[in-house]
Amino acid sequence: MPANKYALIRYHVIDRMIRNPYRRFPSLEEMVDECSEVLGKPVSRSSIEKDLYAMKNDGGLNYSAPIRFDKHHGGYYYEDEGYSINKIPLSEDEIDAVQFAANLLNQFTEVPILKKYDAAVSKIMSQLNVARYKDLPVDRIIQFESHPTIGGNEFLSDLIYAIGHSLHIEFTYRSFAIGAQEKRRVASPYLLKEYKSRWYLIAQEEKQYMYKIFGLERISELQVKEEKFTPKKDFSPDAYFKYSIGITADQSAEPQKVVFECNEILSKYLTSQPIHSSQRIKSGKDKTLVELKVIITYELIEMLLGFGEDVKVLQPVSLRNDLIDKLNRTLQQYHGE
Known part of the structure; x- marks a missing residue:
């Protein structure tokens, strides 16, 4: 039992x-x-x-x-x-599960908060005494996606501590916006979110109502302050990102119905791995329609452009026109050579 x-x-x-x-x-x-x-x-x-x-x-x-x-x-x-x-010896399935987790953890060995688990996993693996594949390297059996180390991961430990203890933080932030200057900020941290191997902080700046998203690789000189704050009860991670694809969550934007056509092969991929919880697929004789209820974000546009000729956006018209404009400007870059 x-x-x-x-x-x-x-x-x-x-x-x-x-x-x-x-x-x-x-x-x-x-x-x-x-x-x-x-x-x-x-x-x-x-x-x-x-x-x-x-x-x-x-x-x-x-x-x-x-x-x-x-x-x-x-x-x-x-x-x-x-x-x-x-x-107690583990079963074959349990051993496979531990090996899988150990190799997944190895993708984050440069993250300070996770480094301590590297030794722990090694200790567990040594006690398992697994000899089944001792002559075959693990990466010959399974390979994980890996990325170059991105700055900002060194702040994860302090940010987790600050969120867990409701402590204010102070940091210098440099936006990717053109002409933006570094600025010192004081904020109440609420959530850490990972997206495409990058870490982001959702926080509320001092004397501001809206929550903001900060890329950790753009943060420097982080300090966890002694002053506590009272977390707002209206913040819910699931609700905050409910209509988002990616990391952008515009609280002032209304979710819209996005509809696009796609070919049969892409529809199968989208059926096996939906791009959003609101996704609905309607298959017809000649075409497949995909419906989403989301806010229009950079990540959504990036995804649709990435599908290339496999999709055609039908609505909203503003999104369709924006994509047409971007595709025309892309073509001009090549035709202008």
């Missing part, structure tokens, strides 16, 4: 207490107190008794823990002194 997350935490607390060489033979009461303290809420005696039974007998857990009770000391111990639930 699968265990809930609180039971799993209790199992590990019990395992740690039984293996503690400096305080052997923990009693049932001591386990109750320790689990209550770790979970931050009362744990009953009967729960610990059930946990001990499950660790010994639950086939779903597959611990088969050799737990015994010592009447002389009034506490519990492992009959096998080297036993630990952390040493």
Whole structure:
């Protein structure tokens, strides 16, 4: 029977207490107190008794823990002194899952907050003692998309701390806009979002109502201040990006119905991986229509242009005309050579 997350935490607390060489033979009461303290809420005696039974007998857990009770000391111990639930061998599927996660994590080794997990994953992998593919490099089996390191990732740890503790931040920001100057800003951070291997910060600047999006690679001299702020209850990440494709979220823009034709091959790709939660596909005899309810953003335009001759935008007319204008100017660049 699968265990809930609180039971799993209790199992590990019990395992740690039984293996503690400096305080052997923990009693049932001591386990109750320790689990209550770790979970931050009362744990009953009967729960610990059930946990001990499950660790010994639950086939779903597959611990088969050799737990015994010592009447002389009034506490519990492992009959096998080297036993630990952390040493349980994983199944082939579980090993594959860990290897997959380890290789995914390797794509972010330059991110300071994730570096500490590199050693942890290596330690896990060494304990797995996987010999199935020892003569075949992992990158011969599976390869992940990789990108050159982008600046700003070094601020992730501080920003996560500031968001988690509702602390103001101060930083220098340089916009990509032509003629824009570096500016010192004070803001309340709300969310970190990753898009196309770049990290963005959603924050509310001091004395401003609207939320803004800042690219981390354009941030410098970040400082987490001691002053706390009260997070606004109206901010919801899902609601903020509900009608967005990409990272742009214009709060003042109304979502529009976007309709475009596409060929059969592209429609299959879009069916297998929708570009937005509002996507609806209507297949006809001669053509396929795709409908979206989104705000018109740079990322949407970039995507539609990227589809090239495989799509034809029908509405809104303003978007259609904008795309025609951009395509004409693109052609002029080549015809002018």
